[in-house]
Amino acid sequence: MKMIACTEGRSDRVEAFSLEMINAARSIAAAGDEVVAFFAGQAAKAAASSFGAADRLIAADAAGSDLIPAEAYARLLRDTIAAEQPDLVLVPYSANGLDVAADIAARTGWPLLSYVNEIKRDGESLNVVAQMYGGKVLAECVVKLPAVLMVNPGAFEEAMPGPVDAAKVQQFDAMPAIESSRVKMVAIDVPDYADVDLTTAERIVCVGRGIGDEASIDIARDLATILGAEIAGSRPVVDNGWLPKLRQVGKSGQKVKPKLYLALGVSGAPEHLEGMSHADLIIAVNTDPKAPIFNVAHYGATCDLFDLVASLSDRLQASPGR
Amino acid sequence: MNILVVLRMIPDSAGELQLAEDGRGIDREWLDFQLNDFDDHALEEAILLKEGSGATVTAVAIGEGANRVLQMAAARGADEVIALQTEDDAMISSRTIAATIAATARAKSADLVLCGVQSTEDVFGQLAPYVGALLDWPHVSGTNRVLPDGAGLRVTQERGAGVAVTYEMALPAVLGVQTASKAPRYVSGSKLREASKTPIGRATLEPSGFERSAEIRELRLPTQGGSGEDLGNDAENVADRLVAILAANGLARK
Numbered sequence: 001m002k003m004i005a006c007t008e009g010r011s012d013r014v015e016a017f018s019l020e021m022i023n024a025a026r027s028i029a030a031a032g033d034e035v036v037a038f039f040a041g042q043a044a045k046a047a048a049s050s051f052g053a054a055d056r057l058i059a060a061d062a063a064g065s066d067l068i069p070a071e072a073y074a075r076l077l078r079d080t081i082a083a084e085q086p087d088l089v090l091v092p093y094s095a096n097g098l099d100v101a102a103d104i105a106a107r108t109g110w111p112l113l114s115y116v117n118e119i120k121r122d123g124e125s126l127n128v129v130a131q132m133y134g135g136k137v138l139a140e141c142v143v144k145l146p147a148v149l150m151v152n153p154g155a156f157e158e159a160m161p162g163p164v165d166a167a168k169v170q171q172f173d174a175m176p177a178i179e180s181s182r183v184k185m186v187a188i189d190v191p192d193y194a195d196v197d198l199t200t201a202e203r204i205v206c207v208g209r210g211i212g213d214e215a216s217i218d219i220a221r222d223l224a225t226i227l228g229a230e231i232a233g234s235r236p237v238v239d240n241g242w243l244p245k246l247r248q249v250g251k252s253g254q255k256v257k258p259k260l261y262l263a264l265g266v267s268g269a270p271e272h273l274e275g276m277s278h279a280d281l282i283i284a285v286n287t288d289p290k291a292p293i294f295n296v297a298h299y300g301a302t303c304d305l306f307d308l309v310a311s312l313s314d315r316l317q318a319s320p321g322r
Numbered sequence: 323m324n325i326l327v328v329l330r331m332i333p334d335s336a337g338e339l340q341l342a343e344d345g346r347g348i349d350r351e352w353l354d355f356q357l358n359d360f361d362d363h364a365l366e367e368a369i370l371l372k373e374g375s376g377a378t379v380t381a382v383a384i385g386e387g388a389n390r391v392l393q394m395a396a397a398r399g400a401d402e403v404i405a406l407q408t409e410d411d412a413m414i415s416s417r418t419i420a421a422t423i424a425a426t427a428r429a430k431s432a433d434l435v436l437c438g439v440q441s442t443e444d445v446f447g448q449l450a451p452y453v454g455a456l457l458d459w460p461h462v463s464g465t466n467r468v469l470p471d472g473a474g475l476r477v478t479q480e481r482g483a484g485v486a487v488t489y490e491m492a493l494p495a496v497l498g499v500q501t502a503s504k505a506p507r508y509v510s511g512s513k514l515r516e517a518s519k520t521p522i523g524r525a526t527l528e529p530s531g532f533e534r535s536a537e538i539r540e541l542r543l544p545t546q547g548g549s550g551e552d553l554g555n556d557a558e559n560v561a562d563r564l565v566a567i568l569a570a571n572g573l574a575r576k
Contacts, residue, residue: 010485067487071460095481098439098463098498099454102417102447106455111535112417112447128536133442134335137348138544141445141536150447182460183491186476191484203573209336227573236359239501245484252464252480252500260573267336281571282550283564290338290543297550299567307557308564315565316574 001033001145003088005054006077008096009043011066014050017092019158022053024090024151026159028121037164038080040073040174042066048169052162058084060174066188068174070099072181076174077104087145088126093152095252101150111143114150115270135270135292153251154274196230196246198253203229203260206249206276207237210265210286210305214242220264223309226316227260234266250275264305268293323377323470323493326427327368328437328449329395330414331355331385335442345540350411355386357394360438366502367468368436369399375470380430382406382423382525385414389522397509397517402430404523416444418530420452425528427457432494434475439463439498446535450498460491463498 003025007018018039025035037054039047044061051057060076062068073096081089081104091101093115105112117138118129126143131152143149198204205224207217217231224231233243235250249256251271261279266272268284268291276282277296284297285305294300301308333339334354342349368379380402381395392403406422408414427435435457437449454461466486467478474492480500481487509517553560568574 010481067481069489070462095464095479098448099451099461102449102451103455103461105417105447105535106420106452106532109532111533113536114445114447127539130445132445132541133333133339133348135544136335136339137341137541139445139538140540140542141538143536147536182495183462183489185487186490187488189486189488227568239363240505248484252482254483260568260571281567281573283567284550285560287555288336288338292544294550295544299551299553299564301553301557301560301564302555303557303560308560311557311561312564315561316568 001030001088002036002084002086003029003033003090004036004038004080004084004086006089006091006097006100007037007039007047007051008092008094009039009041009046012043012046014039014043014046015094016158017094017153018051019053019161020153020156021090021092021151022051023159024119024156025088026053027156028119036084036086038077040076041068044171049163050161052164053159054164056168056170057164059169059171060177061171062174062178064175065178065185067185068178069181069183069185070096071183072174072177074100074103075177075181078107081108089148091148091150093150097150101148105148111147112150113141113143113147116149116151117155119149131270134267135273136290152270152274154277191246193246198230198232198247198249198256201230201256201258203227204232204249204256204258205229205262205264206232206234206266207264208234208266209236210267211237214240216306217242219306219309223313226313229260229262234272263293263297264309266293267291268296323371323375323434324430324432325368325371325377325379325434325436326423326430326432327365327379327381327400328423328435329361329365329381329383329391330358330438330441331383331387331391332358332414332441332443341541341543346538347413347541357391358438358441360440360499362506363502364436364438364499365395365398365400366504366506367499370503371468371470372399380404380432382426384408384419392522393514393517393520394509396520397513398507402523403520404525407524407526413443414441415446416441416449416452417446417532417535419527420449420456421531422525422528423449423453424456426525427453434493435496436499439500448498450496454496457494457496459494459496461496461498462489462491464500465497466501467503468497
């Protein structure tokens with residue numbers, strides 16, 4: 001079986017989940033199978049020096065383009081698929097992967113499963129576990145090869161970084177595909193972390209949809225102040241404009257690893273868990289006992305969050321030694 | 323500009339989901355269905371484009387409660403509304419409906435197809451890239467800003483860690499909207515009543531053209547709780563325990 005593990009990078013760095021995709025392929029590779037890493041972007045050099053867990057690297061070098069539009073990435077991947085005839089293509093569930101996976105599936109007609117957590121081989125097919133309904137349900141599926149799988153970041157360990165044997169690196173120029181792309185990149189905005197950087201915060205109080213309305217954010221903010229924590233929000237809270245984008249935790253926000261993560265009214269969609277599940281101490285409060293946040297929480301409570309915030313604030317303010 | 327926007331009715335994930343008896347689906351009998359949140363943002367982006375540049379907006383809704391949501395779409399400014407009939411009690415697979423959406427886009431001479439970037443039932447793939455690939459139109463997913471730009475669009479996409487990328491793209495195109503340029507608007511009861519007179523067109527699902535993506539052998543609920551400790555539902559007790567837990571973890575002081 002030949003597998004293509006799709007990898008990504010921005011500027012001169014590769015994304016950490018790239019090594020997870022290689023490891024996901026490696027984990028089901030038998031003797032004689034081949035794991036081919038596919039990379040398209042500016043960091044072709046970094047890819048060659050870190051994707052050694054793959055048997056080969058096919059790198060479309062986009063020197064001069066910090067990021068590559070998904071349309072160009074998908075076109076380069078299609079060419080690679082046509083040349084390599086793989087049995088399986090693993091695409092990361094990322095901003096880029098969202099545009100690439102179904103595009104490839106539509107144009108090849110191959111099966112596609114998204115939000116994949118587990119992959120096992122079963123003869124000529126794969127047994128795959130995929131998430132549905134915001135992580136509340138797991139689907140055990142049988143997929144016939146060839147197929148495309150869009151794999152959740154964090155579902156597989158990272159492969160050991162190391163150089164790819166120079167003879168096993170096939171590099172070509174990505175710029176023609178970028179230049180002929182109907183989607184042209186005109187600007188990349190990287191946020192200024194001067195005001196707040198959740199990624200270095202030691203304590204975070206995160207509010208989710210359960211906070212109800214904008215005025216209630218202040219109650220959580222007061223608790224955060226008492227705890228010496230940064231206030232943060234899940235996507236719905238930030239989309240509503242109740243907190244600034246820089247305070248968003250999750251896939252499209254920041255990935256954080258504080259010593260304390262207190263989640264108030266956060267349901268814990270997979271995209272949120274991706275951003276915070278490695279926190280040292282996770283305390284979750286949600287009235288829905290089936291909320292997926294409890295799957296990663298060290299301590300969970302199902303009481304009303306406003307009652308709890310009031311009680312906890314009182315006790316912390318009254319506690320001696322503060 | 324002619325815009326086609328797709329509105330999918332999906333089970334309310336905040337509610338309790340129960341598995342069907344055969345274990346291959348969820349029990350849909352008592353579920354609340356609501357408009358996919360991302361599709362709501364796609365609708366808003368469509369209306370904002372209409373207000374900004376005089377587009378016409380056709381809304382296609384799929385699933386239980388489609389008529390209700392189409393009236394809401396008309397009240398918000400959609401010019402034409404169509405309910406797409408699907409099998410009862412079937413989940414809305416983006417892979418399955420993509421061919422019909424693509425055909426509708428052609429029939430309506432659409433320049434732009436807008437839909438939410440994801441839905442909770444798109445385990446077989448996301449709608450925007452499927453439709454884009456079928457039509458061979460460029461597609462961008464995860465947008466949070468869409469502006470008319472000459473004959474095309476200027477589109478901003480979220481890339482994670484707060485990084486945003488702005489693209490220029492020609493029409494026709496397909497966008498998977500994550501967040502509209504402005505939060506979705508509320509509509510008044512009087513506008514809703516007025517819009518309830520809007521005739522709702524009917525359409526049926528065409529064959530997907532794709533082979534089945536996978537066989538769902540079994541659905542299951544994730545193991546609850548992991549190794550976490552349940553502190554219960556009494557706020558006073560929970561607060562007492564948390565004070566102790568914070569202290570034990572060296573987090574009592576700032």
